[in-house]
Amino acid sequence: MRSIIFLAPALIGMALTASAQQAVLKGSVKTETGDQLPFANISVAGAKTGAVADRTGAFILKLAQAGTYKIKVTSVGYKGTEQTITLLPNDTTRQDITLTGNGDLQEFVVSASRKRETLDEVPSSITIVGAKDLAIQQGISNNISNILANAVPGLGFSSNTTGNAGQTLRGREVLVMIDGVPQSTPLRNGGRDIRSIDPSAIERVEVIKGATAIYGNGSDGGLINYITKKATPGQPLSGQTTIGANTQLKNAQHTGGWQVGQLLSGSYKKIDYVVSGHYEQTGVYKDAKGVVLSPDYGLGETQLWNAYAKAGYSINTNNRVEVMYNFFGSQQRSDYILKKGRYPDTAAIGVFGTRPGDPEGTPYNHNVNVHYSSQKIIGNTDLDVNVYYQQFYTVFSWGDSFKDGGQSTISSDKKGVRINLSSSFRAGNNIAGDLVYGLDILNDKTAQKLTDGRIWAPEMSMRNLAPYAQLKTTFFKHLVFKAGAGYENISIDVPDYTTIISMNNKTGLYTEGGKNVKGGTIDYNALVFNAGLRYNELKYFKPFISYSQSFSVNELGRTLRSANESTVSLLKTKAIIANNYEAGFNSTLGRIDLEGSYYISTSKLGANYTLVEGRFEIAREPIKIHGFEIAADARILKNLGAGASYSYIEGKIDANKNGQYNDKEDAYILGDKIAPPKLTAYIRYQPVKQLNLRIQMLQAGARDRFAPDAATGLYTYGKGPVKQFTVFSFFSDYNIDGHSSVQLGVDNLFNKDYYTVTSQWNARNENFIKGSGARVNINYTYKF
Known part of the structure; x- marks a missing residue:
């Protein structure tokens, strides 16, 4: 003691x-x-x-x-x-x-789980098109559909038009967003959501592939999220001015166009801002032989505007508010009209004439987004709130399929709130993770009318409440497990309406429509899941597996406009729940980066178009899609690199609904959903410090899965065989000094004469159009 x-x-x-x-x-x-x-x-x-x-x-x-x-x-x-x-x-x-980044997956992604994380933390396939790649592709073509077709494995080919018909992601429809604000109109898909913003306002594009459980209606194939530009930190004022011109290289008369853009950015104390504007005027578009391309849905003789502004205020180190506005508009004013071709021999072209109706294009797409973020609002919990509004209006070409002719439009107004919370946690030294959870509230009003007021698809008013949760846990620093769920609670109000009188494409007579249909309310409730596992310790092999579901009310408007029943309650309006199974990997082997994936996508209900008595209807049989993607990039020398990617997609319909896809009754999915194999490749070279050179290739493979109609000997919509073609492009960038640079791009460098993928499977005389011939694009950029 x-x-x-x-x-x-x-x-x-x-x-x-x-x-x-x-x-x-x-x-x-x-x-x-x-x-x-x-x-x-x-x-x-x-x-x-x-x-x-x-x-x-x-x-x-x-x-x-x-x-x-x-x-x-x-x-x-x-x-x-x-x-x-x-x-x-x-x-x-x-x-x-x-x-500093090690050249291997150092990029961040925010779209996969609604939070900022590295690619190594995501057990699914993702393609990020960064600012550098965007600038290169934009120097070749300013069309965002072309840019993404060249940069994203698994995404379908550009149609060389104002629409993105057939440009699906892994054979399914894709949800397009701008900073998380939905641009797609799944209630009535008009195929103009990809081309809803100008590339000049985009900092990066995040493409999440496969069904997505936590983003709601319309993401069966995945999502494309345009992340807009942010302010340059540490500078009160910086900017970039761009002026440029473009023209065809063969028969260049009337093909010249020009563009101008201005961006200003800066930050001062707690405030930062970005403001940009872009205007473009295109000339006539011609094919490799110098013939004017069809003006219907065309890119030629088009005016394009984009205005963008973002302002942020950092209240303190943990709290910030940000406001974003983007306006996009595109309208065609052409001196040409369509001259139908003759499939499969003669192309549809443009000839001098006065175009009927209103200018075609998207007169406006307004996006407003208010974002508030609070870090550690309670303990280790962060809060993000987005309040947004989108107003979209697009106009299609005049057609005689309506009695007395007419011009279709699609309008969509969306109001929404997204509340997102993220709570991080640790359990000892070997387990860490976070829980992302929240609620989406959306009101979407979509209608398809003619410019003269006739109703084709009535205004559908959708209210959606969608809570979700996503758990990510990292074990021993290198094993990442994710699991989550989203609940869709949807109510859609449809008013009484009368189907429009239109032409039967088989007989040529105005016998379709005129049916009075009683409206009503359509309710949907669904719980969808996702789970995935990634192991990222070994630099040379980082595998992942995943399962994910999605929910979509796809093309309800098309079902309504072709109704043959007297009331909405009798129509086939069931939603689609898609299941996506995927396994893949990422690897870095010295100077070579590799990635690959294999996937299967199934759903008990499809949403495939079919022609019945000359009119389009929606087929609802089960479908199964499978495919794979592989990509490689090599840093051969300090100033020399190369890369390539290959995508393969195929899909079938279970016509007799027996769970098998190889019966004689079963059929392949049409070409408007399934793209042919796609191969891309590039070589980049920097001979001197000031000069960058790049040549790239895009190859469409062949797909021939259907026989012509037994009675007529002709192919019908979606069944036309696609023949292989290869197109090369060139880009160079010369840095004059620390401020000035000149870019030269050539699309279709060797002036290849070919038909677009879309025109081939479409198999219709009016849509059988060629791709553009060689087109040069020159830009001067000044940065300060």
Whole structure:
């Protein structure tokens, strides 16, 4: 007892001495571009202590004694760093640390789980088209449909028109968004959602492939999210001015066009901003032989406007509010009219004439988004709230399929709120994760009318409440497990209406429509799931597997407009639940990056067009789609690189609904959903520091799955065989000085004469059009 009494003061003294020697290291981890790097690992050489940066990149490391230590900081996709730091006793040392990308998956993605994370944390296929790739493709063609067709494996081919018919993602419809605001009109898909913003306002494009459970209606094939430009940090004013011209290389008369764009950006204290404007005027578009292309849905003689503004205010280090507005408009004013071709021998072309009706195109697409974010609003929980509004209106070409002729339009007004929370957690040193959860509220009013007021598809008013949750857990730093669910609660009001009188395409007589249909309310309730697993420790092989579902009320408007029943309640309006199964990998082998995936997509109900007595109807049989994608990029030399990708998709309909897809009654899915194989390749070379050169290739493979009609000997819609063709393009960028540069791009470099993929499977005389001939694009850019 006495010894304990004498020992106690000594022990207390030692404890007080140790406490007095304690030291604290406090700081933040950032990327080389100044962005916050969340969840980096901070460790001390030779010690068991450590810390993990929070969602803002901030960390606090407490050490028992002061002294000099080697601090190691690592993060997935970045080069680790070691720094020697001296910590003073009974003091806090501040040290910010910067990590640079290692060339392997260092990019972030926000669309996959509604939160910022590295690609190594996502167990699914993702393609990110960054600012550099966007600039290259934009230098060849300013059409965003062309840009994505060249850059995204699994996405269908561009139609070389104002629409994106047939440009599906893995054989399914895709949900298009701008900063998370939906642009697609799944209630009546008009195929103009991909071309809903100008590339000049886009910083990057995130493409999430496969059915998506947490984004709601219309994402059967995945989603395309246009992430708009942000302010340049640390500068009160910077900007970029672009002027350019373009023209055909053969028979160039009347083909000249021009464009001008201005961007201003800056930040001052707690405020940052971006403002940009872009205007483009195109000339006549011609094929490789110098013949004017069909003006219907054409890109020629078109005016395009885009105005964009974003302003942010950082209330404090944890709270920020941001407001974004984007206007996109495109209208064609052509001096040509359509002269029908003769499939499969003669192309549809444009001839001089006065076009009837209103100018074709998208007169306006307004997007407003107010975003509020709060980090650590409660403990380790972050909050994001988006309030948005979208107003969209598009006009199609005049046609004689309506009695007395007419011109179709689609209008859509969306109002919505997205509330998203993310709570991070740790369980010891080997388990970390976060839970993302929230609620989507959406009101979507969509209608298809003629410009003279006649109703083709009545205004559908959809109300959607969709709660969701997504759990991500990382085990031992390298095994990532994800699982989540979304609940769709949808109510759609349809008024009484009368179907429009239209032509029977088989007889040529105006015998369709005129049916009085009683409206009503259509309700949907569905719970969809997703789960995935990724292992990312081995740089040379990072595999993943995933399962995901999606829900969509696809093409309800088309069902309504062709109704033969007297009331909406009798129509076939069941929703589609798609199931996506996928396995894939990413690898880095020295200077070579590889990625590949195989997938299967099934649904008990399809949404495929079919011709019945000369009119389009929706077939609802089960479908199965499968395919694979593989891509490679090689850094051959410091100034020389190359890459390639290959995509294959195929799908069939279970016509007799017996669960098998190889019976004689079963059939292949039409070409408007299933694209032929796609091969892309490029070579880049930098002969001197100021000059970058690139040549790229796009090849459409052959797909011939259908026989012509037994009675007429002709192919019907969607069944035309697609023949292989290959198109090359060229891009160069010469940096004159630190501010000025000149870009030269040539689309269809060797002036290939070919028919587009869309025109081939379409197999109709009026849609049988060729691709554009060689077209040169020259731009001058000044940055300050």
